[in-house]
Amino acid sequence: MDWFQRIVLTALVVVIGATGWMLIDHELHAKSSAAHTTDPAMKLQQHYAELQRKNARIFAKIIALKESGKYDAAMNRLKTLMAKHGDNAYGYVLLARLEYAQGSLTNALHAYRKAVELDPDYVDKTTPLFIGTEIMDVITKSRGKINRERKLKPGDPKIRAAVNDIYYLQRRIAGGCE
Amino acid sequence: MSLKKIFDIAIITGLLLGGGSVLLSYLGNPVNSGICLSCFLENLAGAMKLHNEVRMSYIRPELIGFVLGSFLVAKKTKRFRVTGGSSPVIRFFLGLFIILGCAVFIGCPIKMILRLAAGDLTAVAATAGLVAGVWLGTRYIRAGVALDRAGHLPAMNGYLFTIFAILLLVFFFLKPTFIVFGQKGPAALHAPWTVAIAAGLIIGGFAQASGLCITGGIRNLFLVGEKTLFMGVIATLVSAFIVSLVTGQFHPGLHGQPASHLDHFWSFLAMVLVGLASTIIDGCPFRQIIKTGQGDVDAAITSFGMLLGAAIAVGWSLRATSAGPEFGGKIAVLAGLAMCLIIALNYRRPQGLRR
Numbered sequence: 001m002d003w004f005q006r007i008v009l010t011a012l013v014v015v016i017g018a019t020g021w022m023l024i025d026h027e028l029h030a031k032s033s034a035a036h037t038t039d040p041a042m043k044l045q046q047h048y049a050e051l052q053r054k055n056a057r058i059f060a061k062i063i064a065l066k067e068s069g070k071y072d073a074a075m076n077r078l079k080t081l082m083a084k085h086g087d088n089a090y091g092y093v094l095l096a097r098l099e100y101a102q103g104s105l106t107n108a109l110h111a112y113r114k115a116v117e118l119d120p121d122y123v124d125k126t127t128p129l130f131i132g133t134e135i136m137d138v139i140t141k142s143r144g145k146i147n148r149e150r151k152l153k154p155g156d157p158k159i160r161a162a163v164n165d166i167y168y169l170q171r172r173i174a175g176g177c178e
Numbered sequence: 179m180s181l182k183k184i185f186d187i188a189i190i191t192g193l194l195l196g197g198g199s200v201l202l203s204y205l206g207n208p209v210n211s212g213i214c215l216s217c218f219l220e221n222l223a224g225a226m227k228l229h230n231e232v233r234m235s236y237i238r239p240e241l242i243g244f245v246l247g248s249f250l251v252a253k254k255t256k257r258f259r260v261t262g263g264s265s266p267v268i269r270f271f272l273g274l275f276i277i278l279g280c281a282v283f284i285g286c287p288i289k290m291i292l293r294l295a296a297g298d299l300t301a302v303a304a305t306a307g308l309v310a311g312v313w314l315g316t317r318y319i320r321a322g323v324a325l326d327r328a329g330h331l332p333a334m335n336g337y338l339f340t341i342f343a344i345l346l347l348v349f350f351f352l353k354p355t356f357i358v359f360g361q362k363g364p365a366a367l368h369a370p371w372t373v374a375i376a377a378g379l380i381i382g383g384f385a386q387a388s389g390l391c392i393t394g395g396i397r398n399l400f401l402v403g404e405k406t407l408f409m410g411v412i413a414t415l416v417s418a419f420i421v422s423l424v425t426g427q428f429h430p431g432l433h434g435q436p437a438s439h440l441d442h443f444w445s446f447l448a449m450v451l452v453g454l455a456s457t458i459i460d461g462c463p464f465r466q467i468i469k470t471g472q473g474d475v476d477a478a479i480t481s482f483g484m485l486l487g488a489a490i491a492v493g494w495s496l497r498a499t500s501a502g503p504e505f506g507g508k509i510a511v512l513a514g515l516a517m518c519l520i521i522a523l524n525y526r527r528p529q530g531l532r533r
Contacts, residue, residue, distance in 0.1 A: 030355040044361045117501070120233065126366040167433050167440065171500040176437025177211040177220075177234075177364040178284065178499060 048128045055090040062094055071102050089119035093131065096138075105142040106162035112138065113165045116172055123172045132173040139166050188406050191384040192413025198377045199292050200421040202240070205369035209427070209436040210296050212369075213240060213381070214289035215463035216280035219488035221365060222346070225358050228489035233363025237350045239371050241467065243378015245343035248386035248471025250379075255387065260336030262475025264328040268521060269476050272455045273483025275514030276463060278490075279455070281497035282448035282507040283307075284437045287392035287462045288414070290449065293438070295418035297430030300438040300445065307446035311453020312393050316400040318458065322527040325458065328476055336473030339481065343471075386472055390414075391465035393456035437500065444503045444511065451514045458521060 001009075056063070058081065065074035075098050082091045096111035112135050121127040123135070143166065150159050172178075199212030211217050224235030252258040280286045283304045285293060290308060293301035349357045350371070360366060368374065384390070388410060395407035422428040429435070439445070456462045459480055461469060466484065469477035491497045496510040 027352070027354055040359070041361050121362060124233075124362055126362050168500050170434030171436065171438055174434055174436035175209045175367075176284075177208040177214060177217040178437040 109165040187388040188410035191388040191390040192410035196414035196418030215286040223489035229493035235358040235360040236365040239375040240378035244382035247379035247382025251383040252472035260473040265325040270483035273480035274487035277487030278510040279451035281491035298435040303442035307449030308453040311450035315457025339470040339478040393462040
């Protein structure tokens, strides 16, 4: 080993040592400050709990009206609220439930689709928001009627859209890497 | 090594790849995505904050296992050769477009086989597209289209991607604050890490020894009628089918298939791009990752292109979802095909194979 190699090797050891020391020091500080907050899984659970509390607060009157069977009043109130909270996926879940309760299957399916598009957590089994079973139940109950209407009115855009919504929801509930 | 031995090892690799992938799904990986290079790279890109989709952010140990398994076997069998310098920028961009093509279909060629084996009929159009793309690639080769010849490079070039894989493994265990591990969506779905890394190492090692490649198998069949690797591809399909049946993951049909869409034309065209580009750069995404472990610097550059492709597929929505392909994804597929055509025009050598 000549003098050049000795100098380069010494410099390399110093640079690697300094990098390692800085990284370990940085991570130890970052970990200790992160320890004061919460771990990501816990944070996520808190987020869902907060989201559910917020939704229950925003939509409390609509839920009460639905439970007492006043669907028209609930629907009117929901539409007003959704004009204000248009990006709230839970609004579409409630809309789907109201539409379904009133027998409007195609509208219910479309509202479920909008909810899933806005927040895929509704079909994610790893989250507490998962309503895949509820959606599959609606699909199972709707399929017969929609298939009959499809045969009676071939080419009807509303029925075609409902069939597309069913396929979309089935694919999302099936899972996969998406 | 005798021809019979190579034949056997390609089939064994195929059996391990197909069966292992379905088992990984059974043990926790996303459905039909036990092994999917494009999904894994999208996850890796998210973990490295190259896109912001937390649901797709995770370091898949299988990916690290592929590189390290390949590296160890290549070293052991003295097949670690550091080569490179064959049209690196073109390979980088073809790697990028290959992953964009995969993103429009929603899966790499291995996932395409897994989807078929699980009864997903939406993968039929993609299979036809991949075969058509590879066939087109073989016509290019016959017409004399080939990228520049690779040459030997200093040894350290061949170790860098393996060091990158080891660094990812360190990140996987130490979980530094700058790496994202998603807690929901596909990121939250994974087999136990011990199984994942063992599967990666074993399949990676066998894939290095056999040279198994999905597009390479089809290419060899078209180009010279050679069936060794193709039998490995068939073994992948058969073993995935059997394990899907046994583990209750076989659901035949066109509708309700996980991570799929019904836009068959774009599935076909996207996989034409994947087949054609993979033939030009000599290997599907899986093969590119395996080749990085054996010192192939061109494959390493392609893999970094694939990583960037995975990042922009999610970050710029150049992909498909269950609702169908996004507009950007369609444009990306057409741009990729245009690039392949431009390469064909520029890299045609008059002394190429002709019939």
